[in-house]
Amino acid sequence: MRTILIDQDLLMLEILEDMLQEIEGVQVIGKFTNPHQGLIEIIRVQPDIVFLDIEMSEISGLDLAKEIKETFPDMNIVFVSTYKQYAVWASKLQITDYLVKPYRGEALNETIISLRSRRGSMKTTLARQMVCCFKKLQFKYYGRNSEVIDVKWRTPSSRALFAFLIHHHGHFIRKDALLEHFWAGEEVKDGYSKLYSTIYQIRKTLKSVGFNITITNSKSSYRLELNDVLLDIEEWEQGIEEFPFVNEGTISKHKEICNLYNGDYLEEENYLWAENKKSRMRIQWSHYLKKVAKYYLSTENYSEAIILYLQIQEALPFKEESYFVLMQLYDSFGDRYSVEAQYSLLKDMLHKEYCSEPNEMVQKWYQSWKSRRAREEYKVEDLVHSK
CATH class of the missing domain: 3.40.50.2300 (Response regulator)
Structure with a gap:
């Protein structure tokens, strides 16, 4: 547990x-x-x-x-x-x-x-089958009681080929293209033998977990069909499209959409062919989180806004904006130590990555904040001594 x-x-x-x-x-x-x-x-x-x-x-x-x-x-x-x-x-x-x-x-x-x-x-009878590609490739039952399924892949090649077919699901992928991608150094005959063996292993794995995913074989190509199985990245993208506005009536749905993105696209798998999609989705995700965070700021729900901006900062650590927003949010809670920590993190990041200092606006805000904090502490100390 x-x-x-x-x-x-x-x-x-x-x-x-x-x-x-x-x-x-x-x-x-x-x-x-x-x-x-x-x-x-x-x-x-x-x-x-x-x-x-x-x-x-x-x-x-x-x-x-x-x-x-x-x-x-x-x-x-x-x-x-x-x-x-x-x-x-x-x-x-x-x-x-x-x-x-x-x-x-x-x-x-x-x-x-x-x-x-x-x-x-706890039962998972109401949960739906889902293939997950955020962070790493895994299978789960998605619902009120989500449960990750332990999948035993026979070889790394079968896992990698399945991920590649998921990446292109619904489209025919030529067998010779798969050979060039996964077995480029093999003799053609040996390459085809390994391809057929790997497809067989993938089908056996899907059968063992009971997921209704099919791989169609034509004379020259393969096509993977998800059928009634969900794909987390598609649920996330469809959710954003279905709920373009963030308001009181849709915020619970947006929280659900945010939770689907628990890491970059296949980030732990290190597949070079996934890099473009990973970068595109990360940018899309950061824009989306800022939109949801803007709603929380407008409703003065600062604790939720902090959570989202910390996620943005983790994904995009070289962007100055998240540090400054978090400094202001922590100030709203009177959390002096977190304000100072964010400014220190910002200075260290800028010095290490760009050999520069925080921009003038951020420096002025921080100095003004320090002066205000000093006055407040002086008043408290003066009040204590007067008693």
């Missing part, structure tokens, strides 16, 4: 991680003191369990849980807190469990046992 931990108390975060690592079958895949970064990772990897602190300064754990539940209604969330009074809220939000600090090994074990039982009873 894959877990993510979010707690601004670093000591308690380390303690919980150590205790969970002692439980067989539990894997801590991420731990965060910054709740915004934690939420980004939750959206990206969709863990089985989230252990979430309630008392956090930047955003309440209750509000963060609402955000998670809106996007992933069936995600298991375990509240952690020093106090017991939040248990009522846990029930209202349909939180899986509630742990009180300091943690007791017995209580934590009972929570994991309960979660395993809950997970075993």
Whole structure:
């Protein structure tokens, strides 16, 4: 069971991680003191369990849980807190469990046992079959209870050829072109033998996972048909086209569309033929996220805007805009340390990549912000001394 931990108390975060690592079958895949970064990772990897602190300064754990539940209604969330009074809220939000600090090994074990039982009873009958190409090639059941299928490819060639056919699905691809692409150094006879063997292996793999994907064989070509199987990149592109405007009525759908893009097109596969599409989709994705983020800014939902701009920054780290927007957003929360961190990251990036400094507007804003912070701190200190 894959877990993510979010707690601004670093000591308690380390303690919980150590205790969970002692439980067989539990894997801590991420731990965060910054709740915004934690939420980004939750959206990206969709863990089985989230252990979430309630008392956090930047955003309440209750509000963060609402955000998670809106996007992933069936995600298991375990509240952690020093106090017991939040248990009522846990029930209202349909939180899986509630742990009180300091943690007791017995209580934590009972929570994991309960979660395993809950997970075993979850059904995927309403989910649809989907081939995923964002980040890496994988198969899953897509629905309320998404489940990734463990696929055993017999050879790297069968996986690569299947990805190539998916890339061109619905179109005939000439066999001699496939030979030139995958077996260029082989004798023609040997190349065709390996092609036929690899197509056979792909068909066996598709049959083993029960996906209704067919590969049609003509005299000189192959064509892959998805039939009723979904393709994540097409669902994402169709969603953007179907919902061109972001407003109160469509924002839940846009959050679903955003969550489909959990990494660049086949980024972990390193296929050279996928590079053009990967670059095009990354640019399209960044423009789309900015549009959704603009809606959140207009409605003063700054926490959601931060999440999106952190994603934009991760994908496009050499663009100055995301750093400056995040500085202003963190300032709206009074998060001084994150403002300074973003400015420092921006300076380091510009110096390393372009041997330059932040532009004049950003520098003026930062200096003005520092002066304002100094005045505010002086007033507080003066007030304390006067008492």
